[in-house]
Amino acid sequence: MSARLQPGDEAPAFTLPDADGQPVSLADRRGRTVIVYFYPAAMTPGCTKQACDFTDNLGLLAGAGFDVIGVSPDKPEKLAKFREKEDLKVTLVSDADKSVLTAYGAFGEKTMYGRTVTGVIRSTVIVDEAGKVAQALYNVRATGHVAKLIRDLGL
Template sequence: MPRLSPDETAPEFVLPAADGTTVSLADLRGSSTIVYFYPAAATPGCTKEACDFRDNLNSLKGAGYTVLGISPDPVEKLEKFAASENLNFPLLSDADHAVAEAYGAWGEKKNYGRTYEGLIRSTVVVDPEGKVSVAQYNVKATGHVAKLRRDLGLD
């Protein structure tokens, strides 16, 4: 899948959230949105990354950003993950990974010498007009939010 680049229009999506609602990128037009893709809820790296977003959410919101986490997990697993980690932002289920594919966050991965298709830990920042302002792929779970904050000029 081709990766997104700054100034491209971000692909629209409508996905079910862990809280039972549905979230649409179009509904967030007018504010900046951080869309981060993570492989699996309740795994060590994904938990660390989600908790970093949770712990930085007030300052991100204060700077005008909405945070959305997207994984291929079913809604039920996301609901448990959100509750167990007291996550304070929407977790969205992309079970068929169509949104991840559209964002270039699904593709070939290598792990312990094995090659397979899967979710590539990625973050895309969408500006108020729906354009990509930042696109980061193969990000590290630990320290990613701090780096993103620096990249956005928030630190």
């Protein structure tokens, strides 16, 4: 089980391929606040709802200075299909070896349908302009999470 991040922690650096296979690096976003959200699998109902909610609110978030990056263990080809099918505008990146998911505390044991399983823990980490963790939210719900996040951010 990976340790969960706390506010003030240095956000683990990463460079991962996006849906087009192009590298996306957290370091390239220095100076902006980044919402990094971790989800289990593209094209599943909850993950689709969450990605669509982020896309629907991207204008508001970007206007307030936030970038949004979605991370899953899906391969870039699947992310491209997901993006096309749902007309997603958020940046989706592939963490096939789950190293970034683990570094962020978003991979490990979780309870699903009453059973303990190992997998992606739906999480959101807000990284400030200096690369530090501003907020780390774990076991978030797919539905309503983006609206709650926007309320909590005062947007």
